[in-house]
Amino acid sequence: MTLIDLLEQLSKLRLxxxxxxxxxxxxxxxxxxxxxxxSLKTEGVKPTFHTSTGSVSLRSDTxxxxxxxxxxxxxxxxxxxxxxxxxVDKVL
Amino acid sequence: MKARDVALLSLKDTLEVLRSGDVSRSxxxxxxxxxxxxxxxxxxxxxxxPDLAALTDGSVSLPEAQQSTDEPALADSPDxxxxxxxxxxxxxxxxxxGEASSGQLFxxxxxxxxxxxxxxxxxxxxxxxxxxxxxPYTATAAERLLREGAxxxxxxxxxxxxxxxxxENSDFGPTLNPWxxxxxxxxxxxxxxxxxxxxxxxxATGTDTGGSIRLPAAYTxxxxxxxxxxxxxxxxxxxxxxxxxxxxxxxxxxxxxxxxLSITAGRDxxxxxxxxxxxxxxHEGLRQFDPSSLKVGVISEFMGEGIxxxxxxxxxxxxxxxxxxxxxxxxxSIPETRFGIEMYYILMSAEVASNLARYDGVRYGRDRxxxxxxxxxxxxxxxxxxxxxxxxxGLETTYAKVAMGRTLLVEAFKRAFEKVDVLITPVxxxxxxxxxxxIDDPLKMYMGDLLTVPVSIAGLPALVVPTGTAKxxxxxxxxxxxxxxGPWFREDLLFKVGAFLEDLxxxxxxxxxxxxxxxx
Numbered sequence: 223m224t225l226i227d228l229l230e231q232l233s234k235l236r237l238x239x240x241x242x243x244x245x246x247x248x249x250x251x252x253x254x255x256x257x258x259x260x261s262l263k264t265e266g267v268k269p270t271f272h273t274s275t276g277s278v279s280l281r282s283d284t285x286x287x288x289x290x291x292x293x294x295x296x297x298x299x300x301x302x303x304x305x306x307x308x309x310v311d312k313v314l
Numbered sequence: 315m316k317a318r319d320v321a322l323l324s325l326k327d328t329l330e331v332l333r334s335g336d337v338s339r340s341x342x343x344x345x346x347x348x349x350x351x352x353x354x355x356x357x358x359x360x361x362x363x364p365d366l367a368a369l370t371d372g373s374v375s376l377p378e379a380q381q382s383t384d385e386p387a388l389a390d391s392p393d394x395x396x397x398x399x400x401x402x403x404x405x406x407x408x409x410x411x412g413e414a415s416s417g418q419l420f421x422x423x424x425x426x427x428x429x430x431x432x433x434x435x436x437x438x439x440x441x442x443x444x445x446x447x448x449x450p451y452t453a454t455a456a457e458r459l460l461r462e463g464a465x466x467x468x469x470x471x472x473x474x475x476x477x478x479x480x481x482e483n484s485d486f487g488p489t490l491n492p493w494x495x496x497x498x499x500x501x502x503x504x505x506x507x508x509x510x511x512x513x514x515x516x517x518a519t520g521t522d523t524g525g526s527i528r529l530p531a532a533y534t535x536x537x538x539x540x541x542x543x544x545x546x547x548x549x550x551x552x553x554x555x556x557x558x559x560x561x562x563x564x565x566x567x568x569x570x571x572x573x574x575l576s577i578t579a580g581r582d583x584x585x586x587x588x589x590x591x592x593x594x595x596x597h598e599g600l601r602q603f604d605p606s607s608l609k610v611g612v613i614s615e616f617m618g619e620g621i622x623x624x625x626x627x628x629x630x631x632x633x634x635x636x637x638x639x640x641x642x643x644x645x646x647s648i649p650e651t652r653f654g655i656e657m658y659y660i661l662m663s664a665e666v667a668s669n670l671a672r673y674d675g676v677r678y679g680r681d682r683x684x685x686x687x688x689x690x691x692x693x694x695x696x697x698x699x700x701x702x703x704x705x706x707x708g709l710e711t712t713y714a715k716v717a718m719g720r721t722l723l724v725e726a727f728k729r730a731f732e733k734v735d736v737l738i739t740p741v742x743x744x745x746x747x748x749x750x751x752x753i754d755d756p757l758k759m760y761m762g763d764l765l766t767v768p769v770s771i772a773g774l775p776a777l778v779v780p781t782g783t784a785k786x787x788x789x790x791x792x793x794x795x796x797x798x799x800g801p802w803f804r805e806d807l808l809f810k811v812g813a814f815l816e817d818l819x820x821x822x823x824x825x826x827x828x829x830x831x832x833x834x
Contacts (some may be wrong), residue, residue: 227371229694232701233667235681237690244687246671248817252695252757254657259656262719267405272483272557272775274544275802281583289451291559299648299679310676 225249318834320345321513322825325422325570326597328516329534332421339421343369343465346423350468350514352832357490359505359514361428362436364468384627386785388462399818404754418577425515428469429552430478440474440502440608442485443673443684454585455519455561455578464579470505474686475670476521476554478502479529479762482753483688490749492532492824497746500530503564507534509825510564517574518564519524519663523554524658525741525766526798528561531778532741534582535793535820537812538564539571540684542803543773544589546575547582555665558658558770566821568779568812572596575805578645589803597811603810610811611646611734616765622744628717629795631741632781632815636775637739642652650726651768653719659760660699660716667696690757720771727772736811737799739765739776745794765797775800779821791821 223231230237237245270311302309315331318657323331331337348365354360426432429439431449438444454458460466473483481489489504491497492512499508506518507530520527522540531538539562546561553559561578563573576597581590612633617626637643670693675681680703685693702712730737743764752759769776776799784794796815800808828834 224699226694229670229697233690233693233697234671234682235685235690235693241690245691248691248756249694249698252691252760253698255757256656256659256695256699257712258803259660259716260651262653262715262722264715264718264722267713267718267721270720271717272543272587273724274803275589279581279583279586279588279590296413302675308676310674311681 317345318342318348321349324567325516325573326567328422330382331633332343332603333798336763342421342514343423345515346467346515349512349834352834353492353512354468354514355493356832357492357512358471358487358767359489359508359512359813360439361438361471361484361486361505362469364423364466365423369465372616374574388579397696417461417463418573419459419517422464422517423467423515424459424464425467425470425506425509425518426456427472427503427519427553428484428522429472429521429763430469430519430551432456432466432469433461433554434436435469435794437469437552438486439476440472440486441684441689443680443682444552444678445485445680447679449550451550452704454547454582458578459519463812464517468509468785470503470509470518472505473502473526473688475552475666476502476523476526477666477688477692479525479759480747480749480752481530482749483685483686492748492828493534493746494793495793497748497790498533500742500746500811502526502532503530505528506564507531507536509540510534510536510566511821512828513566513825516566517570519561519729520564520599521551521554522560522562522770524662524770525763527560527564528766528776528778530794531798532732532780532793532797533562533746534734534823535780535795536564536566537568537571537798538562538778539575539805539808539817540769540776541579542589542775542806543606544576544587545775545805547580547588549582549584549587553669555662555667557661558773559664560770560773567818568777568809568816569597569600571777572805572809573602579805591803594806596806600810600813603814605636605811605814608636608641608736608811609734610636610641610643611730611737612643613651613730613739614645614647615649615651616739619762620764622742624745624786625740625794626745628782628784629796631794631797633738635781635815636811638645644734646730646737648723648730648768649725654723654768655760655764655772657716657723657771658763659695660712661720661771663696664704665696665699666692667700724772727774728752731801735800736807739797741765741797741801742796743783745792750789769797769799773803774809775805777805777812779812779816781815782817783823791823793824
């Protein structure tokens with residue numbers, strides 16, 4: 223399996239043949255460029271995953287009825303449903 | 315005042331003529347609507363254009379300001395008003411956008427970038443995946459604007475999912491630059507920038523993950539504010555890269571940008587990363603600012619190789635203006651910014667791959683085959699960097715390596731701000747480029763973000779203001795702009811420096827050009 227095939231599978235994408243051909247050319251170039259970061263010296267440096275400061279803004283863990291999505295309501299933007307169920311792609 | 319001139323006023327001036335009674339709210343909307351009818355389609359500004367008939371039930375007249383009887387009068391402080399509880403009709407969602415009967419933005423047209431959720435409106439994020447998605451609730455920042463009486467003035471075009479620096483990645487076609495329609499207006503908030511530049515709206519909202527407010531602001535000659543990460547709630551905004559997504563807006567003047575931020579900023583219980591720092595009235599006292607006590611830093615890495623001569627010279631002019639006003643200008647070196655593009659495209663793509671995983675064709679609309687090429691490229695890159703383990707480092711991924719690099723960058727900016735009050739830089743390495751010029755070379759396109767992404771990675775605030783004009787090598791006139799970067803949560807200082815530097819004549823040049831071309 224090529225790198226592009228593996229990434230396509232992991233990404234749950236279905237690429238057309240012309241898209242696959244384009245990415246086979248472009249993705250290695252981009253990866254090579256961004257991989258320059260590996261030369262940055264980071265020994266002993268703690269990671270920063272976000273830059274938020276101050277206290278964390280929390281709310282109580284309760285259901286807001288007016289914010290719930292309703293299967294039969296106009297806000298449940300699904301295209302494939304059957305009676306009170308929605309249909310998903312086969313997983314296994 | 316002639317009806318056609320109403321749409322040429324800034325927000326500040328519009329609020330003044332409304333207060334004095336010289337102009338009514340319906341006259342304002344009519345004036346803007348007349349321009350929308352002539353310019354919006356040729357420039358491809360909106361995905362969902364403003365619908366004046368729907369707002370006014372076809373009568374083209376809006377209720378004038380009235381004192382509400384079921385709530386206290388709005389306080390002068392925007393911060394206080396943002397904490398006002400929702401009225402029952404609003405909380406139940408029975409009040410449609412634009413129906414508030416008072417407020418600091420009562421009757422003011424605000425166009426929303428199409429990744430802002432506004433209940434009951436279509437929200438596509440510029441992608442065919444969400445072409446028919448109807449927002450089930452309203453984003454917190456939008457809700458704060460609507461509570462103050464803002465009118466929903468259309469949903470603007472954008473690069474799909476915010477992926478792009480030119481507006482060309484929109485699944486609804488590119489927005490064109492009104493200065494010369496052969497050129498891009500910058501992205502991803504392309505429609506919002508052009509809506510403000512061409513006077514199709516008074517305020518347009520945006521999002522800025524790596525430069526998406528700042529680049530189009532610079533390319534079209536309007537003001538763009540990218541606030542500190544966590545200053546404005548991300549709740550209800552279609553996520554791109556959650557650790558750098560910043561919620562801001564584009565306006566005609568610095569005062570306007572400051573006024574609007576005073577309304578949208580502040581803690582939100584629906585976004586745990588929002589800050590509880592008090593929100594000042596940013597717009598007060600802007601013109602009284604004296605730059606003589608200001609210490610300005612110029613980042614040496616941003617003023618050399620890779621930056622076009624015309625861009626450098628425009629930036630130097632702005633710096634000279636500060637020097638003439640006795641501001642102290644010093645050179646600052648931040649070598650860590652040299653890795654900005656690498657860090658950003660690893661962080662961003664990893665977070666994009668994660669955020670876009672939710673679009674599975676079940677809950678939001680169409681399936682993943684509807685993703686455009688740029689989204690697919692970023693998802694694939696993100697999936698790669700999240701699984702790319704560095705040899706000899708256990709399970710340390712490239713993403714984790716960048717998180718350490720981010721610490722170094724944040725520390726470097728901290729050290730810089732110990733020496734100076736603000737940093738002044740160009741916004742983009744070049745003036746606007748032509749449509750199609752870079753679309754087949756993604757890596758070269760990404761390089762256009764060179765001067766904006768370090769700010770995003772560090773979560774700093776930055777303001778872009780037009781400072782004049784410059785001609786490209788073909789002799790085409792474009793706006794010139796600078797980026798003012800400040801310490802975390804010092805938007806107040808950015809607005810002061812920005813108000814000193816902004817050149818309001820830039821917008822006037824575009825107006826005269828559009829008048830001639832479109833017979834306005």
